[in-house]
Amino acid sequence: xxxxxxxxxxxxxxxxxxxxxxxxxxxxxxxxxxxxxxxxxxxxxxxxxxxxxxxxxxxxxxxxxxxxxxxxxxxxxxxxxxxxxxxxxxxxxxxxxxxxxxxxxxxxxxxxxxxxxxxxxxxxxxxxxxxxxxxxxxxxxxxxxxxxxxxxxxxxxxxxxxxxxxxxxxxxxxxxxxxxxxxxxxxxxxxxxxxxxxxxxxxxxxxxxxxxxxxxxxxxxxxxxxxxxxxxxxxxxxxxxxxxxxxxxxxxxxxxxxxxxxxxxxxxxxxxxxxxxxxxxxxxxxxxxxxxxxxxxxxxxxxxxxxxxxxxxxxxxxxxxxxxxxxxxxxxxxxxxxxxxxxxxxxxxxxxxxxxxxxxxxxxxxxxxxxxxxxxxxxxxxxxxxxxxxxxxxxxxxxxxxxxxxxxxxxxxxxxxxxxxxxxxxxxxxxxxxxxxxxxxxxxxxxxxxxxxxxxxxxxxxxxxxxxxxxxxxxxxxxxxxxxxxxxxxxxxxxxxxxxxxxxxxxxxxxxxxxxxxxxxxxxxxxxxxxxxxxxxxxxxxxxxxxxxxxxxxxxxxxxxxxxxxxxxxxxxxxxxxxxxxxxxxxxxxxxxxxxxxxxxxx
Amino acid sequence: xxxxxxxxxxxxxxxxxxxxxxxxxxxxxxxxxxxxxxxxxxxxxxxxxxxxxxxxxxxxxxxxxxxxxxxxxxxxxxxxxxxxxxxxxxxxxxxxxxxxxxxxxxxxxxxxxxxxxxxxxxxxxxxxxxxxxxxxxxxxxxxxxxxxxxxxxxxxxxxxxxxxxxxxxxxxxxxxxxxxxxxxxxxxxxxxxxxxxxxxxxxxxxxxxxxxxxxxxxxxxxxxxxxxxxxxxxxxxxxxxxxxxxxxxxxxxxxxxxxxxxxxxxxxxxxxxxxxxxxxxxxxxxxxxxxxxxxxxxxxxxxxxxxxxxxxxxxxxxxxxxxxxxxxxxxxxxxxxxxxxxxxxxxxxx
Ligand SMILES: Cc1cc2nc3c(=O)[nH]c(=O)nc-3n(C[C@H](O)[C@H](O)[C@H](O)COP(=O)(O)OP(=O)(O)OC[C@H]3O[C@@H](n4cnc5c(N)ncnc54)[C@H](O)[C@@H]3O)c2cc1C
Ligand SMILES: Cc1ncc(C[n+]2csc(CCOP(=O)(O)OP(=O)(O)O)c2C)c(N)n1
Ligand code: SF4
Ligand code: SF4
Ligand code: SF4
Ligand SMILES: [Mg+2]
Numbered sequence: 024x025x026x027x028x029x030x031x032x033x034x035x036x037x038x039x040x041x042x043x044x045x046x047x048x049x050x051x052x053x054x055x056x057x058x059x060x061x062x063x064x065x066x067x068x069x070x071x072x073x074x075x076x077x078x079x080x081x082x083x084x085x086x087x088x089x090x091x092x093x094x095x096x097x098x099x100x101x102x103x104x105x106x107x108x109x110x111x112x113x114x115x116x117x118x119x120x121x122x123x124x125x126x127x128x129x130x131x132x133x134x135x136x137x138x139x140x141x142x143x144x145x146x147x148x149x150x151x152x153x154x155x156x157x158x159x160x161x162x163x164x165x166x167x168x169x170x171x172x173x174x175x176x177x178x179x180x181x182x183x184x185x186x187x188x189x190x191x192x193x194x195x196x197x198x199x200x201x202x203x204x205x206x207x208x209x210x211x212x213x214x215x216x217x218x219x220x221x222x223x224x225x226x227x228x229x230x231x232x233x234x235x236x237x238x239x240x241x242x243x244x245x246x247x248x249x250x251x252x253x254x255x256x257x258x259x260x261x262x263x264x265x266x267x268x269x270x271x272x273x274x275x276x277x278x279x280x281x282x283x284x285x286x287x288x289x290x291x292x293x294x295x296x297x298x299x300x301x302x303x304x305x306x307x308x309x310x311x312x313x314x315x316x317x318x319x320x321x322x323x324x325x326x327x328x329x330x331x332x333x334x335x336x337x338x339x340x341x342x343x344x345x346x347x348x349x350x351x352x353x354x355x356x357x358x359x360x361x362x363x364x365x366x367x368x369x370x371x372x373x374x375x376x377x378x379x380x381x382x383x384x385x386x387x388x389x390x391x392x393x394x395x396x397x398x399x400x401x402x403x404x405x406x407x408x409x410x411x412x413x414x415x416x417x418x419x420x421x422x423x424x425x426x427x428x429x430x431x432x433x434x435x436x437x438x439x440x441x442x443x444x445x446x447x448x449x450x451x452x453x454x455x456x457x458x459x460x461x462x463x464x465x466x467x468x469x470x471x472x473x474x475x476x477x478x479x480x481x482x483x484x485x486x487x488x489x490x491x492x493x494x495x496x497x498x499x500x501x502x503x504x505x506x507x508x509x510x511x512x513x514x515x516x517x518x519x520x521x522x523x524x525x526x527x528x529x530x531x532x533x534x535x536x537x538x539x540x541x542x543x544x545x546x547x548x549x550x551x552x553x554x555x556x557x558x559x560x561x562x563x564x565x566x567x568x569x570x571x572x573x574x575x576x577x578x579x580x581x582x583x584x585x586x587x588x589x590x591x592x593x594x595x596x597x598x599x600x601x602x603x604x605x606x607x608x609x610x611x612x613x614x615x616x617x618x619x620x621x622x623x624x625x626x
Numbered sequence: 627x628x629x630x631x632x633x634x635x636x637x638x639x640x641x642x643x644x645x646x647x648x649x650x651x652x653x654x655x656x657x658x659x660x661x662x663x664x665x666x667x668x669x670x671x672x673x674x675x676x677x678x679x680x681x682x683x684x685x686x687x688x689x690x691x692x693x694x695x696x697x698x699x700x701x702x703x704x705x706x707x708x709x710x711x712x713x714x715x716x717x718x719x720x721x722x723x724x725x726x727x728x729x730x731x732x733x734x735x736x737x738x739x740x741x742x743x744x745x746x747x748x749x750x751x752x753x754x755x756x757x758x759x760x761x762x763x764x765x766x767x768x769x770x771x772x773x774x775x776x777x778x779x780x781x782x783x784x785x786x787x788x789x790x791x792x793x794x795x796x797x798x799x800x801x802x803x804x805x806x807x808x809x810x811x812x813x814x815x816x817x818x819x820x821x822x823x824x825x826x827x828x829x830x831x832x833x834x835x836x837x838x839x840x841x842x843x844x845x846x847x848x849x850x851x852x853x854x855x856x857x858x859x860x861x862x863x864x865x866x867x868x869x870x871x872x873x874x875x876x877x878x879x880x881x882x883x884x885x886x887x888x889x890x891x892x893x894x895x896x897x898x899x900x901x902x903x904x905x906x907x908x909x910x911x912x913x914x915x916x917x918x919x920x921x922x923x924x925x926x927x928x929x930x931x932x933x934x935x936x937x938x939x940x941x942x943x944x945x946x947x948x949x950x951x952x953x954x955x956x957x958x959x960x961x962x963x964x965x966x967x968x969x970x971x972x973x974x975x976x
Pocket of ligand 1 (some may be wrong): 037169274416421
């Protein structure tokens with residue numbers, strides 16, 4: 024095999040599993056160390072730079088980082104990365120944080136952009152572009168910024184104050200706000216003097232069951248989940264019937280059922296077509312719903328609404344089971360009579376769609392056969408060079424952190440576009456840095472000790488209290504002591520094992536000491552597949568790279584390290600007599616639009 | 627400051643026939659210098675015991691004094707151990723073995739511990755053919771006392787301080803052959819592929835098994851000019867052949883070739899197969915082994931691999947015809963045959 028090119032920043036980036044999995048590539052271990060050190064303000068700022076809404080995300084993020092976390096591969100559960108973010112947000116010094124953020128008025132660069140929708144995607148674009156002199160016009164039909172974070176995510180998961188604070192950090196950068204303003208025509212907007220337009224209008228259309236018998240007749244008590252949640256959030260709805268059926272198995276269904284419990288729903292059920300294990304909702308959302316006495320009934324397909332005398336009585340369902348053919352799932356009826364469930368109200372939380380009635384089809388924006396705009400996955404530019412898409416509007420409904428990641432990239436593209444630069448060739452490389460961690464014998468500039476310690480649970484407020492007040496936040500967050508302990512579970516995956524073959528005398532010390540059998544000295548072979556089988560412990564996790572050295576000076580063998588379960592404990596470097604292994608902190612940060620003008624792009 | 631070995635292990639570590647993973651055979655975290663060859667030998671011992679499905683409580687580790695003699699703390703935590711006096715490990719081993727022949731005895735010693743202060747003890751252990759594995763972690767110096775030349779330092783080898791050794795080094799393998807040892811091997815700490823099967827065969831040998839392992843002292847004897855440095859050994863290593871230990875239950879692999887391979891049956895029916903690289907030497911012929919050692923020495927080579935094996939020797943218990951039962955399990959009725967028996971013995975003495 025050829026030696027691994029670890030000079031490519033993506034090699035070590037991939038080793039930092041959480042950061043790599045985070046769509047915005049938040050430098051997770053770096054901020055976790057700062058939490059452990061009690062420096063919540065710095066931890067917050069690292070987050071703010073990357074993901075813009077640490078307080079919101081510390082409560083609501085979909086946490087793609089956690090299934091990726093290395094700790095989950097050596098212990099039962101990953102580090103509670105998401106809830107640690109909240110520790111930083113809850114304990115930051117508000118004044119210090121404000122002082123560290125860019126402060127206007129900023130020197131104008133003469134460019135003006137319009138952002139449609141004030142969700143996380145647009146707000147991220149606004150934050151990245153405002154400090155470098157753009158005049159930013161933000162439009163939303165709602166009365167305040169935040170998009171779905173405001174209209175959909177219920178207050179018992181995300182207190183309004185937390186959202187307001189973080190939205191205001193951005194609006195305070197001198198954003199021209201146009202709330203209560205629905206953009207009716209993109210054509211009109213383009214006709215104005217904007218240098219670029221960003222579409223962050225989300226995926227606002229909730230799916231319905233229009234053809235199900237009884238849908239029309241029972242209409243008064245059948246609601247579209249996301250519309251209903253928005254109407255609760257904006258206080259147009261404050262009650263629901265005692266018996267509620269929520270259809271669907273995603274996070275929207277979980278928010279609908281839990282909100283129902285707070286608005287008078289006593290017998291609230293979630294009824295879903297798929298098997299429980301395959302529901303789209305995150306495991307923790309399902310747990311929280313069950314904890315609030317909401318049964319989840321799986322393998323039931325809705326057949327009809329039962330309406331008597333113009334009043335909804337309930338629904339009929341067909342029982343099915345999942346059958347798998349060639350990896351494809353089919354729901355097959357199990358036979359037997361249909362099942363009836365009573366309901367005063369039904370909430371349909373069976374999915375969302377994009378909808379762009381306000382975008383004309385003759386303005387050079389190409390739409391595909393699913394009626395989605397054709398958007399470049401790197402630049403987020405549409406086929407109309409002036410128009411950029413991001414967030415749920417770009418590729419369909421995802422989540423807040425994805426919307427933020429899109430926003431950063433779209434902002435870069437819009438800036439390059441406005442400056443007349445190339446959107447691909449001139450894209451800035453990530454900021455990377457490798458720093459020695461050795462301080463002395465047995466001493467490292469990071470806490471290298473790794474101890475078994477199971478994940479700590481986040482305490483919750485009393486159910487009696489939370490179910491009686493929809494504004495009362497359920498999760499209490501870690502206190503500082505537990506936050507510290509949870510932070511200590513982080514394995515510091517960004518402190519990299521860096522190998523220099525020319526220094527190695529092949530004493531085997533590193534291989535012998537490595538607790539998790541990561542290191543092997545072996546004859547080189549042709550293919551990676553072969554190599555993975557010859558290692559000290561089989562390297563079966565193909566998502567994890569193996570680091571292959573150049574030929575070693577002594578025996579012409581190679582050193583191979585399987586990154587899979589490396590604990591970043593530093594023992595290999597500690598036991599290496601020649602410093603052929605060194606522990607070096609790898610800092611990787613996605614370059615934001617604001618940095619392009621400060622650090623000229625090298626061509 | 628941290629220097630603690632994490633408790634986590636690779637989640638997919640294979641298990642041996644007893645259901646143990648390699649980690650069950652580990653010891654405490656080594657306090658030897660980073661890069662010391664001795665640690666690598668410890669790892670080979672761990673590997674061998676794991677592969678041979680040995681129950682750790684059936685092993686006794688015995689040692690003298692020196693960095694090498696400290697290593698029993700760093701492997702097989704679940705075994706018995708006795709860290710004795712400098713050079714006196716063979717006496718303790720003799721006593722232990724006489725008292726209980728059911729354990730596997732691992733004697734671990736250094737070149738100082740064996741060839742200097744312990745020479746008088748070593749030769750008798752060989753001569754008496756104690757059934758034990760005797761590993762010399764040979765670094766050509768007294769590592770623990772800061773690297774003075776030992777009796778195995780080669781003539782002309784240069785110390786870290788620059789002085790040249792004026793004495794001929796003792797060849798422990800040659801000496802053991804001379805004293806009638808039936809299992810003699812030499813290896814290098816930096817070559818676990820060779821060392822591990824040798825240790826496994828030694829464990830299975832019915833008598834005294836010497837493995838002299840060149841094991842660089844990275845701190846005091848790894849300098850240019852030293853003949854026990856990593857570089858020097860790698861440049862001068864010659865291999866008699868790769869040994870493979872084949873337990874009774876297994877069959878010898880298919881690519882076994884009568885011309886280039888030698889198959890030696892051990893006392894219990896297991897085999898040692900040898901991929902012979904040196905054709906002019908017969909590992910079952912003592913004279914031939916002595917010659918091979920001399921020849922390589924004349925060429926300044928470090929000869930490694932199995933040097934000599936005679937699987938048919940009689941170990942000490944068989945020579946003395948002593949009790950087969952471990953003394954600690956002999957009951958009073960056996961140990962104290964009673965007044966009549968005493969009378970009988972006394973009668974014989976009259
Ligand atoms: C019930 C529910 C719960 C969710 N919970 C979570 C969660 O816990 N964690 C998570 O990460 N994600 C969650 N999501 C998903 C998340 O809210 C979205 O993925 C994210 O907000 C998308 O951001 P965005 O910026 O693309 O658009 P959005 O947040 O959808 O914002 C779009 C905005 O554009 C406005 N708009 C649209 N068209 C126009 C127009 N023509 N003129 C003016 N304004 C317009 C809309 O009013 C809206 O405010 C949830 C979604 C739902 C439905
Ligand atoms: C009776 C006695 N004499 C001398 C010493 C001092 N001493 C300790 S270790 C050692 C030499 C050890 O050399 P070796 O056996 O080669 O072990 P190494 O440290 O090289 O592995 C000596 C002389 C001692 N501990 N006891
Ligand atoms: S840091 Fe080194 S010793 Fe520790 S687990 Fe990783 S490779 Fe092994
Ligand atoms: S400990 Fe250092 S010198 Fe020894 S084998 Fe490992 S990398 Fe090479
Ligand atoms: S002094 Fe030499 S023999 Fe002793 S531990 Fe250090 S390297 Fe090993
Ligand atoms: Mg020595």
